[in-house]
Amino acid sequence: MIDDDLFEELGVTGFGSPKLKLRTEVLRDLRAGPLANDDDLTCAIVLTRLVRSELEAFGTGGGEQLVDAELEVLQRTLRAVLQRVGIDLSLPWRNFTGFKSYWLQNDGxxxxxxxxxxxxDILDPVQDELDRREESQFRAVLADAVSPHVGTGWPRVDEEVTELKRRFRSASTPQDYRDVGNRCVAVLEALSRTAYDAGRHLREGETEPPVDKTKLRLGRYVEDSLAGKDNEEVRAVANKVIELAHRVKHSTAPTRRDAGISADAVILLANILRRVDQEF
Structure with missing residues (x-):
C-alpha cells in the first residue's frame, strides 16, 4: 500500500492542485481484514503517517485533505490494523473537532x-514500534551487508533499498515479483546517479552515458576506484547483478525465489560499491 491507494482523484482545484477523495471502501475492507497483496504492517505505517499529517495540517494552519467523518473512518481503520499487529492505540479525539477541543484543554x-x-506524545511510540518491526522484517527476508552500518550512507540509494525491501515483503504474485525487479533496477539507477561522476569518470572525447546505462557507469566507477586487475572481478559482479535484475524485471512468470535472489544481489552490490569508495 502507498498513500495514493487511499485517494481517488476527482480533477483539480482552482489552484491547480489535485482534488482528492478518500477511498472509504478501501478503508472498510482493510478494517475487516488484511488486503490482498498488502501486509498489515505496511498498511499500518501508511495509515499512521496519513493520520499524523492530517492532524498536524489541521492544527498548524490548515491544508488537511479530509473532513471530520473521513478522519473518523481513517482513525478507526488505523486502530483495527494496529490491533491485528499487536499494537494498541488510544486516541483522545474522534475527529478534527474533537482534536481541537483536546488541544484547547491542554494549553494548545x-x-x-x-x-x-x-x-x-501519542503517535511517536506507535511509529517507533512500527519502524522497529519493519526493520526486523527487512533483516529477516533479505540479505544484510557485513558492515555494521544500517545503510550505505548514500541517501538516494538507501531510500531505494528501503522501498525494494518493503515491496519484496508484500509481494505474492508473479506481477508483484516482476515489480520487485523494477525496484531492483531503481536501486541500480540510484547507484548510477550517485557513484558516477562525469568530472572524474568521463574520458576525453566520450559522451556521458545516461543514468539507465548502469553497466557503463558503474563499470567505470569500479575501474577508476580500484587499481590493478582485481577490478575486473568486481566489475564482473556488477554486470551479472545488473543482468539478473533486468531478467526478473522482464520475466513473464518470476517466482519469489527469483525476486529474492535479485533483491539480495542488488542490496549486496550497493554495499560492495560503497566499500569500493573507501580508501582502505
Missing part, C-alpha cells in the same frame, strides 16, 4: 508547537 491555544507535541 495559540501554539502550533504544543499541538504538534500533543500528536507526537
Amino acid at each position: 491555544y495559540g501554539s502550533y508547537q504544543v499541538r504538534r507535541n500533543l500528536i507526537a
Whole structure:
C-alpha cells in the first residue's frame, strides 16, 4: 500500500492542485481484514503517517485533505490494523473537532508547537514500534551487508533499498515479483546517479552515458576506484547483478525465489560499491 491507494482523484482545484477523495471502501475492507497483496504492517505505517499529517495540517494552519467523518473512518481503520499487529492505540479525539477541543484543554491555544507535541506524545511510540518491526522484517527476508552500518550512507540509494525491501515483503504474485525487479533496477539507477561522476569518470572525447546505462557507469566507477586487475572481478559482479535484475524485471512468470535472489544481489552490490569508495 502507498498513500495514493487511499485517494481517488476527482480533477483539480482552482489552484491547480489535485482534488482528492478518500477511498472509504478501501478503508472498510482493510478494517475487516488484511488486503490482498498488502501486509498489515505496511498498511499500518501508511495509515499512521496519513493520520499524523492530517492532524498536524489541521492544527498548524490548515491544508488537511479530509473532513471530520473521513478522519473518523481513517482513525478507526488505523486502530483495527494496529490491533491485528499487536499494537494498541488510544486516541483522545474522534475527529478534527474533537482534536481541537483536546488541544484547547491542554494549553494548545495559540501554539502550533504544543499541538504538534500533543500528536507526537501519542503517535511517536506507535511509529517507533512500527519502524522497529519493519526493520526486523527487512533483516529477516533479505540479505544484510557485513558492515555494521544500517545503510550505505548514500541517501538516494538507501531510500531505494528501503522501498525494494518493503515491496519484496508484500509481494505474492508473479506481477508483484516482476515489480520487485523494477525496484531492483531503481536501486541500480540510484547507484548510477550517485557513484558516477562525469568530472572524474568521463574520458576525453566520450559522451556521458545516461543514468539507465548502469553497466557503463558503474563499470567505470569500479575501474577508476580500484587499481590493478582485481577490478575486473568486481566489475564482473556488477554486470551479472545488473543482468539478473533486468531478467526478473522482464520475466513473464518470476517466482519469489527469483525476486529474492535479485533483491539480495542488488542490496549486496550497493554495499560492495560503497566499500569500493573507501580508501582502505
